[in-house]
Amino acid sequence: MSTILLILEIRYEQDVVLTRKMAREVAQALGFDAQDQARLATAVSEIARNAFVYAKGAIVEFSIDDESPQNLWISIQDKGSGIANLKMILDGQFTSKTGMGLGIIGAQRLMDTFKIESIPNQGTQVFMGKRLPKRLEKLTPQRLQQIQNELANRSPQNPFEEIQRQNQELLRAMEEIRKREEQLIFLNRELEDTNRGVVALYAELDEKADFLQRANELKTRFLSNMSHEFRTPLNSIISLSRILLERMDGDLTTDQDKQVRFVQKAAESLLDLVNDLLDLAKVEAGKTVVHPTQFEVTDLFATLRGMLRPLLAHNSSVALILEEPVGIPTLYTDEGKVAQILRNFISNGLKYTEQGEVRVGAIMTGNTVTFSVADTGIGIAPPDQERIFEEFIQIDSTLAKKLKGTGLGLPLSRKLAELLGGSVWVNSELSKGSTFFASIPLFFPDSSEASSISQPTWQIDPSRQPILVVEDNPQTIFTYEKYFYSSNYQMISARTLSLAKQALKVNKPVAIILDILLEGENSWAFLAETKSNAATRNIPIIVSTVVDNEKQAMARGADAFLIKPVDRLLLVDKLNTLVKQGKQQKLLLIDDDSTSRYVLKQLLVTTSLEIIEASDGHEGIRLAQLENPSCILLDLTMPSLSGMQVLEQLKSHPTTCTIPVIVNSSKQLEAEEEKYLAERTVVILSKQTPTVEVAITQLREALTKAGLTLNT
Known part of the structure; x- marks a missing residue:
């Protein structure tokens, strides 16, 4: 069912102009925007003019659907001789000196629905429809009655105003056409200077490059998201395995002890793979943040020696030698990422060397430090020396089959070195060993910019007590913000240890909440350093992490230990206890x-x-x-x-x-x-x-x- 809004009769030429005017009035009353009002008015005007010219008159009817979705319908019916070439006109194959075909095709393009029926010697009916804007609510019968009354009361006696408005629209359309013509001329000039075959080839290459880029982004996003999802359950498995192996809940049989150790070893291997995947995905996505700090190569080697000592326990026939660096100044780059590169090189050397040594050294080469890790292992064939830096690539060998790996360590090392402005490469000979090199600039290329960025300003509310939160996970930071909102505490956030140290110099927090698992940084050293410093030793520190290592945290000076996710009331109550201890409330x-x-x-x-x-x-x-x-x-x-x-x-x-x-x-x-x-x-x-x-x-x-x- 539909409601008739308005009926007009075309008998004289000025009636065509008045029909256009009333079409605009109807569209405006129904809530169409100005652009759609002009389209409706133009389409109705074209068909009305055809009816007047070829049939000497017509009846125009405006109606609207009663039920949703509502459409505006315009019917223009004449009693002329009909249209003989209707199909050719609708197919765009008929040309008329009077322009009849162009008017019909133009009106058809301007409307959502367009139907035309023509019977020779009996007349023609054109039926056009336009959907009402989705933003509008359904028009009720009362509103439709109101629109009917408004249209009936409008006096269509002045066609000149509509002609003036139509002229303005034509002028704007002509100006738009002129601009488009200028653009086309400019484009044509460029196209004349370009080989079409080359353009087509570039277009195809761009399309394929875009497809590969999207596929790479999807892969990176998938790896990043899934790695985060895997980390928490794996940490839980490792923590529970430690609890069982430490006999905290009772003794284990010999078989049970062996089974739990298998579970723990598998979980640790899988966690290493997840960590490598996450690091690789973050580097590829450009989300890895470089934290340049000053450090000595001597200190770096000492850290690596202690970190890799457990690997030597499984292979006593291989010696790890770290040569004392000579004449190398202090580096200013990301120590954690340099250590990660060397750790991957050394672990590979220890893994693929059955006997002999793995020797680590460093020399100055211009403004860079070249680190080398040489082993006496199985070596790498020349065709494979570039392939090993590709993801998930492992060289076939009898030793490689015994030692399972991920094939991600070397690709990650290359990407990290490039992130720091350096490079990696390898020299190797089968059965004689390999030497991996990493060339790292003395100063991180963007260190001046990074230095300026890492000088934040914290706005302190004097009515609240500041809490320093050392945390790099955005979701956890957001959670803490919600916990402390409208409380007596104000959160000062530091995503890195360098920012945390700056915050301690600028502010005097009443307590510190410290995450241990910060990316590429040693939070244990920060904990011990804070508690050994006379200026900060009295600040209570709550260690909040996903791994249950409470004994180690308390041994290094932590005042409290909480396992993530932390309950809001438990955290606030723990802070209150530490901050208010010894004070009368x-x-x-x-x-x-x-x-x-x-x-x-x-x-x-x-x-x-x-x-x-x-x-x-x-x-x-x-x-x-x-x-x-x-x-x-x-x-x-x-x-x-x-x-x-x-x-x-x-x-x-x-x-x-x-x-x-x-x-x-x-x-x-x-x-x-x-x-x-x-x-x-x-x-x-x-x-x-x-x-x-x-x-x-x-x-x-x-x-x-x-x-x-x-x-x-």
């Missing part, structure tokens, strides 16, 4: 109702808080300035001085502005009042709680969020 109750104050004291009877009472707002402000409580519990409805006025005075006075305030009231708050209080208080509690247990839980959570320790 005072809670000020400002409430004119003595019964309410008594109930609150009973709810907190098991805590160690010192509770101070004030029976009105004036007394509350005086005690807040005198006693400097750890937190204030404030009622809103009080005589003489309301809770809102008390809060305003507390926050405007320098002595009390930093004291966290918890609202505890039975007042029904307006939206503006809630917004005002939310910006100035820790939390808003209601006195009307269903049970005592709920009241105690809500009060304890609020006090914990305010920074109090509730020792029971």
